[in-house]
Amino acid sequence: MVKFIHTADIHLDSPLKGLEVHDDAPVEEIRGATRRAFDNLIDLALEEEVDFILIAGDLYDGDWKDYNTGLFFSARMGKLSKSGIKVFIVSGNHDAASQLTKTMPLPDNVTLFSPRKPQSVKLDDIGVIIHGQSYSHRAVTENLASQYPQYDSNYFNIGLLHTSLTGREGHEDYAPCTMDDLKSKGYDYWALGHVHTREIISEDPWIVFPGNIQGRHIKETGAKGASLVSVEDGRIVKVEAFELDVLRWAVCQVDLSECETCEKIYDVVRQALEQALDQVDGKPLAIRLILTGSCPVHGKLLDQTTQWTEGFRSIAVQSGEMWLETVKFQTTRKVSLEEMFGEDNPIAGLLKSVQQIELDGETLFRLVPELSALKNKLPAEIQTGDESFLDPSPDKMEGLRNEIQELLIAKLLQHGGAK
Incomplete structure (x- = not known):
């Protein structure tokens, strides 16, 4: 043979x-x-x-x-x-x-x-x-x-x-x-x-x-x-x-639709990460966490992404040899703006205006000139690849626009007294 x-x-x-x-x-x-x-x-x-x-x-x-x-x-x-x-x-x-x-x-x-x-x-x-x-x-x-x-x-x-x-x-x-x-x-x-x-x-x-x-x-x-x-x-x-690999990469998508409290979110994420670790036969795991679902605490997630991310990192390292590559916040609001405020409420009108924001690479660099100067000073490797800095392509700009819109909406809802 x-x-x-x-x-x-x-x-x-x-x-x-x-x-x-x-x-x-x-x-x-x-x-x-x-x-x-x-x-x-x-x-x-x-x-x-x-x-x-x-x-x-x-x-x-x-x-x-x-x-x-x-x-x-x-x-x-x-x-x-x-x-x-x-x-x-x-x-x-x-x-x-x-x-x-x-x-x-x-x-x-x-x-x-x-x-x-x-x-x-x-x-x-x-x-x-x-x-x-x-x-x-x-x-x-x-x-x-x-x-x-x-x-x-x-x-x-x-x-x-x-x-x-x-x-x-x-x-x-x-x-x-x-x-x-x-x-x-x-x-x-x-x-x-x-x-x-x-x-x-x-x-x-x-x-x-x-x-x-x-x-x-x-x-x-x-x-x-x-x-x-x-x-x-x-x-x-x-x-x-x-x-033959010695360190594994994985994407973990977690649906937060049923999570009504911060404690519940941490529990659900902990279970998902531990399950992902169980599937790699004892190898160290680098994982991307993607949070999805129509979530009751969507606004709180977007308003405090840094704090949430560090909390999830803590859960990951407590679970074993696991490290978060990044956390993607892709949840949505539980109810529509009309259900929150009605058609004629001033806040509803302001929020609708936020939703209509148009954004592309040229507009972004024109509105914030400092970004263009900064981009020109960054090394090439930061400007290319899956997570490149301010990629002006339509898909990336669409995602950035949606993130900005949802963050502004969350801030307005918070100051408007909505839960």
Whole structure:
């Protein structure tokens, strides 16, 4: 029997985003998460006595700050080499951005496929041939798969490729190709990388994204790991998913519709967070808390978000190894403005005016000129991504407008004497 591990998108030494600013966060655990997940990968390979490991791109996370990342990788490859385990790698878009990786010699048991054209490596002792091509630069937009050779009938054929296929949300459209492009090559297994969520595209032949081995932010929730593939008499008999991550990300949505007191809100949130922690098999948990529902204390929530957030953080750390990435207040009012004040009440008219506020990026920066000056001084990383600073896109502005409206309404209701 032949056994191999298919992994991808390791992003070695990539920082986990979203927890560093919190005083109670496990800083060292965050910094070393990708290394410890990679150690779990090495341990799995040794325990299962695999013949080889396939890394389908993005082993690294762009250019290194120094050589420590490469030295760490080389040391782990040395452990595999002592057990006769080979490693085959195609570079992906993040690897291609690195300069230091191009100068460090690879260990003897590691093969990095050429970026110039598809390359085929034969393992005659076990009857396997691996076809692959690395990225020559970061943004590869041509169909690399189309140039891969046809299968060799004398071997078990594997295609190793870093690709977005026909496109995946949240991932750049690199090395695009179709499932038919891959199937036309006649390979037995396609080991893909680039997409960070595990996905089995096909079982005839097997076409697999294993996902990354460690979630790095709130968009990478759930279990992360690699695939262990078993081959017998030239046929795949098993493809198993193994969890390798050391810290899990999750989104916890809590309905507060039935909560009429502050104490009840804390109780409901505590139960939800403890339940989420029970589902991660003892791993530390970074969680985004989203509060929803038509809530009787909606106004109090919006009026004191900082105090509520700190209260929820306290509940999280009391529950175990759990940290709140952020809290989203998305509750709504229990009753309409008309039910509160009637049609002709002056406060009702004022509140309706608040609801009609129109807001877009241009208007916001014109009304508050200081925001534009501040935005220009911020580093690029704060202005991009899921939680970028004052993103002027229509969706973000719509959400910001709604938040402002509801906050003003809550303030007016409070001063107007409404409960």
